[in-house]
Amino acid sequence: MTQTLRTSSEAPQAAPAKRRGRRSATLITGCVLSGLIFLLALVSLVWTPYASDDTSGGRLTGPGAGHLLGTDKLGRDLFTQLMTGSRIAVEAGLGSVLIAAVAGVTLGVLAAFAQGWLDDTLSAFLDILIAFPTLLLAMLIVAARSATLGSAVLAIGLAQSAVVARVVRILVKRVLAQDYITAARTSGTSWPWIVAGHVLPNIWPTLVVNLALQFGLAVLAEAGLSYLGLGAPPPNASWGRMLQEAQATFTTAPAGALAPGVLLVLLVIGVNLVADGLRDTLDPATRRRRS
């Protein structure tokens, strides 16, 4: 509904070239920010300044020559912890989004094809699932399995698949109402071919933007779960767990309580900017509105 109400509030002749430049600036800033964290995660696979279980540094030393950002309360190098934390964050984001994409698209397409009461029931079910906060659903699933990164990712991915499914359902319904679908049906194309050939190519720009936003939310949710002690277990330095451990020493050793949060914010802002940039580039419907 909102789509049809939108009109070209800003006249297209108002310096389109300049605006396109600003748009790609959003995309580039987003790529640089999130790319930095992804790079950190990749490098941590082959190299970290210290071993992640190396407690040889003094406890809670401040930033200095031997340890770039100092050490935590067990004497582990903070920068090393941050690097492994970035890997956990990226894994959590990618894993959850993968689950959300597969389950969400399947459910959403099915719901879009459903008619009558089945459609009503499915939408009501999705609405209830969406009203349930991700974190709570995740807590239940993590409690049912055990506190590992896998459980957290599964829980977040499942919770998010409801959101993705609802978006996909609306998008697919809109595509199915088009004349070219009727034409394809009339010419004898089967439903699987219609989905693969007409529906998915038409919805993917919006879908990709939505999944990018879900990536940021998944990273935040994983951090929240590990803050509560429901994420990856202790030897793994998740950013959420690092923050929880550093909370008690915030005033005496602020580096440990600030650095993981800063990286988290940078990563989430980065992927959100990528999503905004992609939406402006990929989705022709939004090209002429918004500043």
Place this chain on the structure above:
Amino acid sequence: MAPYLLRRFAFLLVSLVLASVVLFVLLRMLPGDPANALTSVGASPEQIAAARHSIGSDRPLPEQFTHWIGQLATGDLGTSFVSSLPVGPEVGSRLNVTVPLTLAAFLLAVLIAVPAGFVAAYKRHTWYGALLSGASQLGIAVPVFWLGMILVAVFALNAGWLPAGGFPPDGWDQPGEAVRSLVLPVVTIALVMSASLIRYVRSATLDVLGSDYLRTARALGSSFGRAMWRHGLRNASVPVVSVLGIELASTLLGAVVVESVYALPGLGSMLATGIAQHDYPVIQGVLFVSTLAVLLIGFAADLVQRIIDPRLRGRLSGGAP
């Protein structure tokens, strides 16, 4: 409106029943035996069997379910496996913390987000309009518990103006202390919530500002303020109200992290303890009350939307934008 109310109410009841079935089944899929929480390490099989019998977890699942539903119908939320105290009064006393926390944070968030979102849209080409949009971009990326940690460090540990956490033991009998201990949690939730609300308000306002009906009203001689008041406000508030409902519901349930940062004895911490102890009646009770609240909020949001927007009157449920 009356037939709609009936249908919508039936929908609410069906959702509630469905949710309780899902809740019950999900919980029974949790591994671990609640009887273990009641018996000491190395208890004999007879002791464990006795413990199971005392809490009724040895009975068949359908029987346990009908027993639970029967209790619910009389307003009884059951008895905790672990503390042997009734769950209902405990939930009630936790709500004394969670409800004021949620409502105050929600009101503050709306008070921040509605004007800020409007300015961010109307003055989007000025530096402060852009600043507001940027601040909301930043706000949605900040984890709520980290913001809480920072606010504690600044306003409680450094400045010493407010308590760093906890809730007075006598609760609202010490009103000054109770309010003081809720200030930082309320601000924490409100800031994070308003960050995402600003984006919705801004986008709804942009839609209105670019609409034909607003231009027509202006062309017919209405002042900008009058056109916005008569036409813009109502149109912009439809998507925002639906988001508000979802936000309120998720704050009520999602307060668990903030309650953990500030060590508040709210519903969230009760749930966390219940999950850790496999205390089914506690988990069921908390989740049932929260689900009921979520459904009622959704009901209210749908009604408000229909009052605002006559175009929705053919539909059963007004969805988010």
